[in-house]
C-alpha cells in the first residue's frame with residue numbers, strides 16, 4: 236500500500252471521483268474495443284446514466300467514437316464504442332548512438348510513417364534536424380492532431396530538470412533537448428530512458444496481459460534496465476533508477492565509460508562481445524598484431540555464430556552467461572514476474588535463452604517464479620514505448636492523495 240505523501244497530496248473533491256471513473260471507462264474501452272455502454276456498466280458496476288454521461292464527454296472530446304450498431308432481441312440496439320485512433324497522434328523518436336528513428340503513430344502505437352537517419356553528432360544539430368522532420372511529418376498528415384512527442388534516449392533523464400544527464404554511449408551530457416524541441420515544434424515533449432520506454436511499451440502494448448512487475452533489459456552498445464513494480468515505473472528521486480548496466484561485477488575489470496571498472500555492460504553488451512571476439516581472434520593469429528584485424532559489427536558476429544564459427548560461438552556463450560549473471564541479480568533483488576530482453580542478441584535466442592535460464596537456475600532462489608522472454612525486434616519496443624510515454628498521461632491512473 237502506498238503511503239500518503241504529506242508534503243505533496245491532493246484532497247478528494249467531487250472531481251476526483253469523476254476523473255477516476257472517466258479513466259477507468261477510457262481504459263476499459265481501450266482494452267475491450269469495441270464495447271457497449273451496457274457492458275461498461277456491467278464491468279464497472281456504475282449506473283447506466285453515469286456511464287452515459289462519461290462516454291458522452293469522451294465522445295465530445297473525440298477520445299472515443301461510436302461505431303457499428305449491435306444486435307438486441309428487444310429494446311434499443313447497442314452502439315459499440317472504440318478508441319478514436321485518428322484523433323490523436325504521437326511523434327515518436329528513438330535516439331541511438333548511430334541512428335535515430337522518427338515516426339508518427341496513432342494511439343494504438345501503429346506507425347503511419349517513419350524514417351531513420353544517422354544520429355547527428357551534436358545536440359544542436361539533432362534538434363534542428365528533428366524539428367525539420369517532425370514539421371514535415373505533421374504537414375503530410377494534416378488529419379492527425381499530435382498530442383506530443385515521446386523521445387527514447389540511450390541515457391537517463393533528470394526528473395526535475397528534464398535534461399539528459401547520463402548518456403556515456405551517446406557522448407551528450409547534461410543537455411536540454413526538451414525545451415528546444417518544444418519551441419521548434421509547438422508540442423509537449425516527454426523524454427525517457429530507452430529501457431524505461433521499453434518497459435512502458437510492455438506494460439501498455441505488450442502481448443502478455445496485466446503484467447504489473449517486470450524488468451526490461453536492453454542490450455545494445457551498453458546495457459540498460461527498466462523496472463516496473465506494481466504497475467509503476469521505478470524512477471528514483473532523480474530519474475537514475477535502473478542503471479544496472481553500471482553495477483560493478485568485478486572491481487578489477489575493464490574500465491567503463493562511466494568511470495568505474497568491471498560494470499555489467501563491460502561483459503554482456505554488444506560492444507563487450509565484439510571486443511572479446513577481437514581479443515580471442517587476435518590471440519589465434521601468428522602476428523599478434525590485433526590492430527590489424529578489422530573489428531566485426533555485432534550483426535556480423537551473429538552471422539558468424541549462425542555459420543558455426545567456434546570463436547564467435549564462444550563469444551556469444553560468454554555473453555549469454557554474463558547476461559544471465561546480471562538478470563539473476565535483478566531476479567534475486569526485485570522478483571519481477573517477467574524479464575524481457577531487448578536487442579539484436581534475441582535473434583539467436585535459441586542459443587542464448589537456455590544459457591540465461593541455466594544461470595538463473597544456478598543462482599536464484601526464486602527462479603521458478605520468473606519467465607524470461609526475448610522481445611520481438613519487429614515490434615520496435617523502444618520506438619513504440621515513446622507512444623506509451625504520451626499515452627500514459629491521458630490513460631494512466633490519476634494522482635490521488
Ligand SMILES: [Zn+2]
Nearest residue numbers: 481491493498
Ligand atoms: Zn559503467
